[in-house]
Amino acid sequence: xxxxxxxxQALSIQEGENATMNCSYKTSINNLQWYRQNSGRGLVHxxxxxxxxxxxxxxxxxxxxxxxxxxxSLLITASRAADTASYFCATDDTGGFKTIFGAGTRLFVKx
Amino acid sequence: xxxxxxxxxxxxxxxxxxxxxxxxxxSGHNSLFWYRQTMMRGLELLIYFNNxxxxxxxxxxxxxxxxxxxxxxxxTLKIQPSEPRDSxxxxxxxxxxxxxxxxxxxxxxxxx
Numbered sequence: 007x008x009x010x011x012x013x014x015q016a017l018s019i020q021e022g023e024n025a026t027m028n029c030s031y032k033t034s035i036n037n038l039q040w041y042r043q044n045s046g047r048g049l050v051h052x053x054x055x056x057x058x059x060x061x062x063x064x065x066x067x068x069x070x071x072x073x074x075x076x077x078x079s080l081l082i083t084a085s086r087a088a089d090t091a092s093y094f095c096a097t098d099d100t101g102g103f104k105t106i107f108g109a110g111t112r113l114f115v116k117x
Numbered sequence: 118x119x120x121x122x123x124x125x126x127x128x129x130x131x132x133x134x135x136x137x138x139x140x141x142x143x144s145g146h147n148s149l150f151w152y153r154q155t156m157m158r159g160l161e162l163l164i165y166f167n168n169x170x171x172x173x174x175x176x177x178x179x180x181x182x183x184x185x186x187x188x189x190x191x192x193t194l195k196i197q198p199s200e201p202r203d204s205x206x207x208x209x210x211x212x213x214x215x216x217x218x219x220x221x222x223x224x225x226x227x228x229x
Contacts, residue, residue: 039217048121048208048220049160094160098215104173105150105218107160
């Protein structure tokens with residue numbers, strides 16, 4: 007069963023705009039991760055935020071985590087056509103072995 | 118760093134045939150994961166290994182699916198006999214325990 011659910015399922019924006027994707031999960035977590043998947047490729051890890059962190063930055067990426075609401079958001083600023091991909095949130099079970107992925111948000115950035 | 122290597126990249130076969138997917142994890146990683154991705158069901162974890170030992174195979178759909186990891190540098194996922202509903206992209210990923218996973222580029226499997 008899926009732990010994380012992304013919202014929206016699909017997002018289409020113009021190059022230069024910001025893109026925000028949300029993720030909700032159901033159970034307690036150790037950390038939450040975001041991955042990107044380009045068409046025909048495997049997933050690539052973007053950023054990890056621990057349960058005791060509220061915000062994290064990496065380049066044009068900003069991730070927030072609200073454990074009280076069991077939700078996270080991924081913000082991509084100044085989007086580029088190359089950001090076109092599917093984005094997945096993922097949470098670890100308490101044992102730390104098993105990562106459960108959400109259904110993903112498909113982002114399309116128009117040049 | 119060669120990354121996770123999967124083979125073949127594409128496989129087309131007739132139903133009833135045996136299919137074997139292969140994975141070489143990143144050297145030094147001690148966890149290995151097999152996933153299946155479809156439009157309908159998204160990304161599903163099939164099985165994962167830690168230090169070559171299967172930890173959780175609850176995601177393996179049926180007895181037709183089996184996975185092995187004979188050593189730290191090689192794993193296989195076998196489907197026997199294959200069925201059209203097994204058509205999907207199968208991913209292998211590896212990691213150091215509790216660290217982010219590194220994915221291969223997958224095997225696109227079509228069962229006719």
